[in-house]
Amino acid sequence: MQKSTIQFFLINCLLAIVLISCGSVTKNYTPKKLDKTSIEVPYFSDSKTDYVYKTNISVYGNELSGIFIAKKINDTIHRVVFTTEFGNKLMDFEISETSFKVNSIVSELDRKILINTLKEDFRLLLKNKYLIQEQFENEEYNIYKSADGKHDNYLFLSKKDQKLEKILRSSKTKNKLTITFTLENDIFAKKVVILHQNIKLKIELNYFKSE
Amino acid sequence: MQTKIYLFLFLILSGFSLSAQEQKMTAAEIAQFKEEVNVVAKKIKTLSTDFVQYKHLDFLSKDIETSGKMFFKEPALLSWQYKKPYNYTIVFKNGKILINDEGKKSAVDIGNSKIFARINKLIIGSVSGNMFDDAAFTISYFKLKGQNLAKFIPKDATLKKYIKQIELTFDKEEATVVQVKLLESSEDYTRIVLKNKVINAKIDDSVFSN
Numbered sequence: 047m048q049k050s051t052i053q054f055f056l057i058n059c060l061l062a063i064v065l066i067s068c069g070s071v072t073k074n075y076t077p078k079k080l081d082k083t084s085i086e087v088p089y090f091s092d093s094k095t096d097y098v099y100k101t102n103i104s105v106y107g108n109e110l111s112g113i114f115i116a117k118k119i120n121d122t123i124h125r126v127v128f129t130t131e132f133g134n135k136l137m138d139f140e141i142s143e144t145s146f147k148v149n150s151i152v153s154e155l156d157r158k159i160l161i162n163t164l165k166e167d168f169r170l171l172l173k174n175k176y177l178i179q180e181q182f183e184n185e186e187y188n189i190y191k192s193a194d195g196k197h198d199n200y201l202f203l204s205k206k207d208q209k210l211e212k213i214l215r216s217s218k219t220k221n222k223l224t225i226t227f228t229l230e231n232d233i234f235a236k237k238v239v240i241l242h243q244n245i246k247l248k249i250e251l252n253y254f255k256s257e
Numbered sequence: 258m259q260t261k262i263y264l265f266l267f268l269i270l271s272g273f274s275l276s277a278q279e280q281k282m283t284a285a286e287i288a289q290f291k292e293e294v295n296v297v298a299k300k301i302k303t304l305s306t307d308f309v310q311y312k313h314l315d316f317l318s319k320d321i322e323t324s325g326k327m328f329f330k331e332p333a334l335l336s337w338q339y340k341k342p343y344n345y346t347i348v349f350k351n352g353k354i355l356i357n358d359e360g361k362k363s364a365v366d367i368g369n370s371k372i373f374a375r376i377n378k379l380i381i382g383s384v385s386g387n388m389f390d391d392a393a394f395t396i397s398y399f400k401l402k403g404q405n406l407a408k409f410i411p412k413d414a415t416l417k418k419y420i421k422q423i424e425l426t427f428d429k430e431e432a433t434v435v436q437v438k439l440l441e442s443s444e445d446y447t448r449i450v451l452k453n454k455v456i457n458a459k460i461d462d463s464v465f466s467n
Contacts, residue, residue: 094318096317096318096319096321098321100343102358102361109358109361109363111345111356111358113312113321115314115317115321117316117317119316125316127314129312131323131339131345131347132310132337132347132447133310133312133321133439133447134419134439134441134447135441135445152418152419153418254342254343255342
């Protein structure tokens with residue numbers, strides 16, 4: 047008798063956890079009528095601009111710094127390079143929504159799990175068009191949901207000036223990562239923070255102007 | 258036919274202009290050049306200089322430019338201080354790398370890392386100019402207008418993965434390094450220009466901490 051009570055209790059707990067997590071992503075947002083079906087993100091989309099950022103990466107308590115460089119090299123592909131302050135190339139990728147190529151990577155960083163994580167992060171960072179299926183709001187933001195395979199991306203546009211300030215990527219039940227933008231102007235982000243929720247990884251990009 | 262003549266002329270002319278820029282040294286010139294650099298390098302107890310670093314990546318429209326000050330003290334203390342457009346200091350000291358990144362301090366032990374030890378030796382050698390005896394490189398020597406140029410190709414396969422070639426440009430009169438160029442591939446390189454060099458002035462030890 048006691049055993050089955052405990053079992054019942056456990057199942058209920060599990061069910062509760064599942065239900066709470068299921069609802070967690072959008073539970074604080076109020077559904078709203080869709081006012082647009084797509085959103086374009088201009089922050090890394092100009093093929094004439096060299097996007098150069100001083101970068102700090104914090105991964106499980108280890109700090110790594112360097113320079114993040116991105117450039118749109120044709121209609122679909124961005125070249126992404128990460129170097130040390132000295133200029134040595136640590137990694138060099140070509141990335142689009144459907145393709146990914148490693149041009150070079152130093153052996154110390156050549157780990158599948160790291161490359162796959164960065165691939166997903168950079169793909170989200172550099173994506174410049176999202177198709178929207180649902181819309182929500184909270185006090186500060188209009189929130190647009192864009193399905194992306196097994197994941198959903200939520201785009202947070204400030205109600206004040208309709209600028210994209212945050213992207214939240216989640217699975218059906220859990221938040222995976224957020225990208226926050228601090229804007230210099232309508233089309234340029236002077237600061238970008240990529241923060242993972244399920245692993246201890248934070249990537250901070252601060253734009254710097256060459257002399 | 259006419260095209261052929263033009264092509265021929267073009268080849269000859271471009272050959273001339275190439276040789277005018279970069280002419281191979283003779284054995285006697287190499288010996289003299291090495292001697293001059295060694296004499297000056299031996300006298301260097303300390304060195305401080307301003308530097309401008311140009312990171313060239315072929316796909317970018319502009320080189321990434323950073324600048325600051327570099328300090329060297331015998332036998333192997335080295336401090337690179339980037340001042341613009343950000344503050345970042347990297348010190349090589351007793352088998353350690355000390356970093357100060359906008360006030361955030363860290364230290365890395367390089368005692369066991371062969372590749373870092375190599376790079377450290379190479380940077381110090383580059384700055385003082387005295388690395389002609391390094392058996393790790395195949396070296397070739399060239400004359401330029403008012404300058405000499407030494408090209409170092411790493412023999413070690415691991416090092417070669419990071420650096421394809423190093424080029425040191427020397428002022429002919431002073432026999433000191435004025436430019437360091439680290440080539441990662443034929444298209445991508447880092448070029449560091451050294452200027453306002455001061456030799457053997459007193460440098461405070463605090464420069465070599467973070």
